[in-house]
Every structure is written in C-alpha cells, then in structure tokens.
Amino acid sequence: xxxxxxxxxxxxxxxxxxxxxxxxxxxxxxxxxxxxxxxxxxxxxxxxxxxxxxxxxxxxxxxxxxxxxxxxxxxxxxxxxxxxxxxxxxxxxxxxxxxxxxxxxxxxxxxxxxxxxxxxxxxxxxxxxxxxxxxxxxxxxxxxxxxxxxxxxxxxxxxxxxxxxxxxxxxxxxxxxxxxxxxxxxxxxxxxxxxxxxxxxxxxxxxxxxxxxxxxxxxxxxxxxxxxxxxxxxxxxxxxxxxxxxxxxxxxxxxxxxxxxxxxxxxxxxxxxxxxxxxxxxxxxxxxxxxxxxxxxxxxxxxxxxxxxxxxxxxxxxxxxxxxxxxxxxxxxxxxxxxxxxxxxxxxxxxxxxxxxxxxxxxxxxxxxxxxxxxxxxxxxxxxxxxxxxxxxxxxxxxxxxxxxxxxxxxxxxxxxxxxxxxxxxxxxxxxxxxxxxxxxxxxxxxxxxxxxxxxxxxxxxxxxxxxxxxxxxxxxxxxxxxxxxxxxxxxxxxxxxx
Amino acid sequence: xxxxxxxxxxxxxxxxxxxxxxxxxxxxxxxxxxxxxxxxxxxxxxxxxxxxxxxxxxxxxxxxxxxxxxxxxxxxxx
Numbered sequence: 069x070x071x072x073x074x075x076x077x078x079x080x081x082x083x084x085x086x087x088x089x090x091x092x093x094x095x096x097x098x099x100x101x102x103x104x105x106x107x108x109x110x111x112x113x114x115x116x117x118x119x120x121x122x123x124x125x126x127x128x129x130x131x132x133x134x135x136x137x138x139x140x141x142x143x144x145x146x147x148x149x150x151x152x153x154x155x156x157x158x159x160x161x162x163x164x165x166x167x168x169x170x171x172x173x174x175x176x177x178x179x180x181x182x183x184x185x186x187x188x189x190x191x192x193x194x195x196x197x198x199x200x201x202x203x204x205x206x207x208x209x210x211x212x213x214x215x216x217x218x219x220x221x222x223x224x225x226x227x228x229x230x231x232x233x234x235x236x237x238x239x240x241x242x243x244x245x246x247x248x249x250x251x252x253x254x255x256x257x258x259x260x261x262x263x264x265x266x267x268x269x270x271x272x273x274x275x276x277x278x279x280x281x282x283x284x285x286x287x288x289x290x291x292x293x294x295x296x297x298x299x300x301x302x303x304x305x306x307x308x309x310x311x312x313x314x315x316x317x318x319x320x321x322x323x324x325x326x327x328x329x330x331x332x333x334x335x336x337x338x339x340x341x342x343x344x345x346x347x348x349x350x351x352x353x354x355x356x357x358x359x360x361x362x363x364x365x366x367x368x369x370x371x372x373x374x375x376x377x378x379x380x381x382x383x384x385x386x387x388x389x390x391x392x393x394x395x396x397x398x399x400x401x402x403x404x405x406x407x408x409x410x411x412x413x414x415x416x417x418x419x420x421x422x423x424x425x426x427x428x429x430x431x432x433x434x435x436x437x438x439x440x441x442x443x444x445x446x447x448x449x450x451x452x453x454x455x456x457x458x459x460x461x462x463x464x465x466x467x468x469x470x471x472x473x474x475x476x477x478x479x480x481x482x483x484x485x486x487x488x489x490x491x492x493x494x495x496x497x498x499x500x501x502x503x504x505x506x507x508x509x510x511x512x513x514x515x516x517x518x519x520x521x522x523x524x525x526x527x528x529x530x531x532x533x534x535x536x537x538x539x540x541x542x543x544x545x546x547x548x549x550x551x552x553x554x555x556x557x558x559x560x561x562x563x564x565x566x567x
Numbered sequence: 568x569x570x571x572x573x574x575x576x577x578x579x580x581x582x583x584x585x586x587x588x589x590x591x592x593x594x595x596x597x598x599x600x601x602x603x604x605x606x607x608x609x610x611x612x613x614x615x616x617x618x619x620x621x622x623x624x625x626x627x628x629x630x631x632x633x634x635x636x637x638x639x640x641x642x643x644x645x
Contacts, residue, residue, distance in 0.1 A: 171575060
C-alpha cells in the first residue's frame with residue numbers, strides 16, 4: 069500500500085503529530101482515571117471487564133477494519149469489479165460465526181474469569197502440550213500480523229507526507245506512541261483510541277466516496293466503461309471466481325472471529341447486553357465501510373482507466389490527489405483520511421500487541437514460569453516481552469531476510485488452526501485432548517507446506533485445507549478413542565454450566 | 568434465580584436461517600457472466616447479493632435479540 073500523495077507535505081506532518089498527541093493524551097487520561105491498571109491483569113488486559121457498548125463496538129470495529137480496508141480494498145475492486153462485492157458479506161459472516169460461540173464463551177469467561185483465548189483452552193483441556201502449542205501458534209500468528217501493520221504504518225506515513233518523513237522515522241514515531249499509551253492505560257487506552265481512530269476512518273471514507281461521486285463520476289459511468297472494455301467485471305461470477313467467493317466467506321468469517329485479539333474482546337464486555345448491542349451494530353457496518361470503499365474502487369474504473377496492477381495499488385492516493393485539488397475542504401478531508409488510515413493501522417496494531425503481551429503474561433510466564441508471581445509482575449513481563457517482540461519485528465521489517473521470508477507471511481493459516489479447540493471444545497465433552505493436539509499440529513503443518521509450495525488444490529486456500537485435516541483428526545480421533553469417563557465429567561463441569 | 572437459558576447454536580431455526588442465507592450470499596444462482604439489467608449502474612445480481620447480505624444482518628439482529636439469553640450476568644450478582 070505505498071501511496072505517494074503529492075498534495076500533502078507539511079499538512080500531513082501536522083495531522084500526524086496531532087493524532088500522535090491525541091492518542092498520548094488518551095493514554096494519560098486512561099491512566100489517571102484508573103491508577104490501579106498496573107496491578108491487575110483484568111484491569112490491564114480487559115479494561116476491568118467493563119467496556120460499554122460504544123467503546124466495545126469501536127474496539128471490535130478496529131480489529132476487523134484496518135487501514136488496509138481503505139487503501140487495499142479499492143484497488144482489488146478496481147481489478148476484479150463486482151466479483152469483489154464479496155467484501156461486504158464476508159464481514160457479516162464474522163458476526164454470524166461469533167454468534168455460534170460468543171454467548172457461551174462470554175458466560176464461561178465471567179464464571180471462570182478467563183483472560184485470554186489460551187486461558188480458555190487450558191481450562192477446557194487441562195493439558196500442558198495443548199496449551200503451549202495453542203499459545204505458540206497464537207503468538208506466531210499475532211507476531212506476523214503485527215509485522216504487517218508496521219510495514220503498513222511506515223509506507224502510509226512516508227506516502228502521506230510526500231516522503232518528507234522517511235519510512236523508518238514514521239514507524240518509530242508511531243510505535244513509541246502506541247507502546248506509551250498502551251502501557252499507560254492497557255485495554256482502556258487501546259479501546260478509547262480505537263474509538264477515536266474508528267470515527268476518523270469513517271469520516272475519511274465517507275468524504276472520499278462523496279468526493280468521488282461529485283468529481284469523478286458515479287456508478288453508471290463506471291458501468292459504461294466496464295460494458296465497453298471489461299464486461300467480465302460486471303458479470304455474475306462463475307467457476308473459479310465462485311470458489312474464491314465461497315472460500316473468502318468461510319476463511320474470513322471463521323478466521324476474523326477467532327483472531328486472538330477479537331476473541332479476547334468478548335471477555336472485556338461489561339455485560340451480556342453490551343456485547344449483544346455491539347454485535348448488532350457490527351452486523352450493519354460492512355455496508356458503511358466495505359461497501360463504501362468497494363464503490364470507491366468501482367468509480368476508479370472509469371476515473372482512472374487502464375492502470376496496471378502495480379499502478380492500481382496507488383488508486384486511493386490518485387483519487388485523494390484528484391479530490392484534494394478541487395478545493396480546501398476536500399484538501400483537508402483527504403489529509404484527515406490518510407491520517408485516519410494510519411490511525412486505523414495503529415489501532416489494529418495496538419490491539420494485537422496487547423493480546424500478544426497478555427498471552428505471555430498470563431499463559432506462559434504466569435502459568436508455567438512463575439505461577440506465584442504477583443499480577444503487577446506478570447503485567448511487567450508481558451509488557452517487556454511485547455516490546456522485545458516489537459523491536460525484533462521492526463528489524464525484520466527494515467531488513468527483510470532474503471530467504472525464509474515466507475515464514476513471516478503465515479497468519480490466518482496458522483491462527484485458524486486453533487478454531488476446533490476453541491469452538492468445538494465449547495460444546496463437545498468427548499473432544500479428546502490428544503486428538504486436538506494432533507489435529508492442531510497436523511493442520512498447521514499442512515497449511516504451512518501448501519502455502520510455501522504455492523499449492524492450492526481445487527482453488528481452495530491452504531488455511532482451509534489445514535483446517536479440514538485438523539477437523540478430521542479432531543473429530544475422528546475423538547470418536548475412535550473413547551474419552552475416559554473422568555475426562556468427560558471434567559469437561560462437563562466446565563461446559564455444562566447451563567444445567 | 569431461575570432464568571430461561573437460550574443459545575443460538577442450539578436452535579434449529581437459527582441454523583436453517585444461516586444455511587439458507589449463506590447459500591443466498593454466494594452468487595451461484597445467476598447465469599454466468601450476466602449483468603443486465605443495470606440499476607443505477609449496478610448489475611442486478613449484485614443488488615440481489617446486497618439484499619441477501621442485508622437480510623443476513625437483519626436475521627443476525629433477530630437472533631441476538633431473541634435467541635441469546637444465558638443470564639451470565641445474574642450469576643455474579645448476589
């Protein structure tokens with residue numbers, strides 16, 4: 069997403085400084101309002117399990133929609149046309165998948181004071197190897213996710229400021245701010261800044277759409293261009309495009325719902341009512357975000373015809389440039405839009421980092437290394453390991469290794485392999501620990517091998533093949549090996565909460 | 568305190584609704600490559616997909632409002 073914005077130099081820097089200052093102020097505010105934040109894992113990582121509807125909604129919003137939604141989706145819509153309309157329903161799928169596990173998970177989270185997704189896996193399976201494997205997969209997936217966000221922050225900042233601020237300075241500036249406000253206020257800071265960042269992003273995409281409709285032609289003009297030049301962009305999908313459509317719905321639906329930072333947010337809700345209301349709002353957001361940026365990409369087809377793939381990646385920058393030249397309102401609106409894009413990337417990165425630290429604090433350090441440590445010490449270890457991970461990831465971002473680069477690409481493919489343990493474990497008392505472990509490991513290996521080899525049988529994504537194998541092993545293994553009565557009873561004591 | 572407990576995942580109606588709507592948000596039921604008629608520049612099939620997506624959002628709202636009641640919060644309150 070390298071976007072060069074000729075229109076924006078010092079004004080871009082100004083907006084970035086303002087965003088940075090505002091986020092820090094939020095961190096200080098969250099810290100002053102709740103000084104106990106460093107003493108309790110619940111307070112630091114879950115905001116004291118007290119997030120209200122609005123803040124919870126925006127923090128869910130920030131985990132699902134990142135800067136990439138705004139800058140990366142329109143180019144895809146530009147290239148694929150209406151075949152990429154799938155980006156609207158796939159965000160709704162996430163909420164549908166949530167409904168299959170969130171109600172029970174929330175109730176269990178309250179009853180057993182669950183803090184992280186790994187916490188839940190440990191409670192359910194009481195198995196060191198399952199817990200550690202799940203923790204490693206999540207830390208690995210989250211680490212790579214964070215790496216991707218850092219690269220995007222750097223490119224966004226240097227793009228917005230017309231190269232005035234070099235890539236590296238942009239990354240360091242925002243990472244320092246992000247770590248500072250996260251450390252100050254924990255989840256509360258992250259959730260409050262998510263709210264500000266979400267509003268900035270929504271404002272930006274709507275002005276982009278309105279501007280595009282006024283100055284760059286509407287959907288009918290785009291349709292005429294497509295009829296004349298590329299009717300396949302208008303036509304109903306068939307064959308391979310249908311498979312891709314289907315895979316995206318399943319992969320994004322399951323994958324984004326069980327992203328560890330998305331999963332963990334369920335525990336942070338103030339009440340069941342709060343969680344329900346946030347979900348209802350989320351169910352309509354795809355039309356206002358993915359739908360809007362999709363239209364922007366379609367309008368681009370007639371406004372900037374015949375771009376190559378590489379050129380089309382700059383589409384949002386080109387449109388923003390064109391609008392910024394119209395008048396002062398759109399000039400500032402576009403500066404705010406790109407500030408909002410960077411803010412959105414930061415808001416995704418901070419959530420990921422907080423969850424990363426929580427798994428280290430609670431599940432590795434707190435559970436196995438120093439179970440007796442007090443909570444403030446566990447938090448401190450989580451913070452420090454988080455910062456160490458950030459430093460390593462930044463170095464990787466700056467000096468990408470020539471070989472083995474692909475191990476930094478795996479995210480979804482790996483994270484989704486924890487789904488059977490996380491979700492099936494909620495409902496099926498016979499689910500066998502050994503089968504869960506073998507399935508998770510086998511699925512991860514298969515997904516990794518397929519990804520490295522670029523192998524995609526039947527056009528189905530590697531992560532889904534891994535998940536399929538994982539499920540077969542989990543279910544088959546559990547059915548074949550009778551769970552001992554003691555294990556079943558123990559599982560029922562946990563998940564049979566409703567009796 | 569005794570409360571009626573209800574989970575969406577245990578309701579056949581919820582599953583039926585999700586399966587039907589999932590089928591409808593996949594564009595397999597249109598003639599391949601067709602786009603006419605256009606409404607305000609949008610192909611007819613894209614509008615149908617959007618309507619099906621909206622139906623899914625509305626169905627989700629209904630499920631959340633009426634099929635999800637675990638009384639989780641009452642557990643804690645004395």
